[in-house]
Amino acid sequence: MAFAAFQTAEAVPQAPKRHSRIALLLLLPGIAYLMLFFLAPLVSLLLTSLQAPREFGDIGQFDYAFNWQNYVTVVQSYLPHIMRSFGYALAATVLALLFSYPLAYFIGVKARRWPMLQALMLVLVIAPFFISFLLRTLAWKQILSDESFVITSLKALSLMAPDAHFTGTPFAVIFGLTYNFIPFMTLPLYTTLERLDLRYLEAGGDLYAGPFTVFRKVTVPLSMPGIVAGTLLTFIPAAGDYVNASRDFLGGTDTQMMGNVIEANFLVLLNYPAAAALSIILMAAILVLVGLYVKRAGTEDLL
């Protein structure tokens, strides 16, 4: 009885199976693409991560091996960077959610009566994409640099200590990450809130729930698909980001994230196995975290 949903799910495999050559043919380009640009690089990365330095070789010369100690070494030397990556990404995701939810709620629910306003606000959310995010991040570096109007004014007003900086601090990096990924949070939230049936909220009020309880018990659970999609779209790229935390942009020596370390190992230190091992660790960690999160959020019935 209660398993009616599963019964239908079981019924599907009983449908006549047809192995069509045409279906296979149509799938071929997709499969080829995935093999060439996803599976092959992944295998190559995995093999690189296990390489050992060539005996009597130059810097940057490695041989294929099964040197799993690479993983231990990178975790030992870069643990702070790994923790920092996920910490910053988490902070940026939470901040983006806090800023985006009211914004998406306003566009998707309150502005429903004015489609023009809705369209205009959506354009404003997407507008930053018209300029490369490298340029926008550089612009923030200018705006928030020590000599900038903003910072000198804050110092003149004694709101900042005379010798304090903003760029190069964790705040600046989290600020940059939040700023850059906010549209990825706002848009999925908007799409679910736009479809939110307000009659459920009325029913909540009718059943003695005050506005805050209605929000907590009805609005948030019903917008869960948007929250999950938005947080994933923000957290995953933010955890691997190497632009905002870079010294050339908003970061400093103490704010380096995994992306920066991987970049440095690949391009400066020429320690390819370490960079590859770090990449694999980053991917695996994100996979595990996201898996746990999606399971926990329990949005299966809503998706």
Added chain:
Amino acid sequence: MSVREFAERGADLELVGIQKRFPGFTAIEELDLTIPAGSFFALLGPSGCGKTTTLRLVAGLEEPTRGRILIGGRDVTDTKSHERPVNTVFQSYALFPHMSVLENVAFGLKRRRIDDALGRAHEALRLVELDHLAQRRPAQLSGGQQQRVALARAIVNRPALLLLDEPLGALDLKLRRQMQLELKTIQEEVGLTFLHVTHDQEEAMTMADTVAVMNKGAIEQMGAPAELYELPRTAFVANFLGQSNLFTGAVAGSTDAAIAVDVAGTRLTVPTARARRHQGQVTIGVRPEKVTLHRDAPAEASDRNLIGPGRVIDVSFSGVSTQYLVAVPGMSTITVFAQNIGSGPVAAEGAEVWVSWQVEHGFGLDDEATEPVRFAADDDTRSIAAQRRDALVAELEEH
């Protein structure tokens, strides 16, 4: 009364001078209404007449532009919906899709921190015979089951006033009959005050003790179903609540007992007590089932109105009864319902017939006679068909 407590019994509902304007139109012009505690009250009207707005005002989902709302003598006009001792069964049910049936039913109890919320929710589900589906999601239930869950979710809170917003609209006929009975039984058992909004005249008449017919933001007539049906006050009520044959003419004479009206040369009488207007141009009417069809000219009798000869222009057989449309020169088409006591229709299309009815079955309306019939029952398919036919006949006659 606090929302923390269960209502011991239903409460009176009083609407005093209510007006509701939306940007661009007025939904309710001026509404005064008192619904006594423990009654089953139906607000009946076509779509757009303001009945749903009235319900939403009582539920606290809209604010009135003017006027006061009192529940059990307490002014609740300025309280929010969650602070009112009122529950609603929504037209769309509005069951929370992310909660099980049981959680849906227990929602209101939990918000009011009432002990043993789940136990009471199970009890309410047993009442609507759905306890075995308590763990399912609303989406896994049929329309009728969802409707019963919505009912259980409202009733479990024992509100002083239960609002029903066309809750049976989506159900098929058989299930609707069953639910009508169940609702009536629950109302009598629990003794709550029910305010039922519907556009289905049959539903309103079978279920409610008192029916108020609403039109264009105002109540046209209010009373017991039989009273409203037997003695409609306006052409709108006469046509919305069942069908009517209406005739307009000048009063040609009157006694203490009856008035006589001249309609296209035919003299029709109606008891003075059943007529609202006694002079000038008046509209009188009679229900189709009170009209008798004659194939031969009957003898004139003082206690019967006789019209004819006319021609049968349509015969529609519906099993229990047959509906005849009779065209009489100078008058609008007359509808006759005849029980199929014999076997099948007694007159064929094109036959020459006379129609008659007992004088005491007629009624006189309050409308200004010059005013055209104000309302064409837009969602009664039978009357739409009849109107189409009238129009077609008129068109054919022109050619």
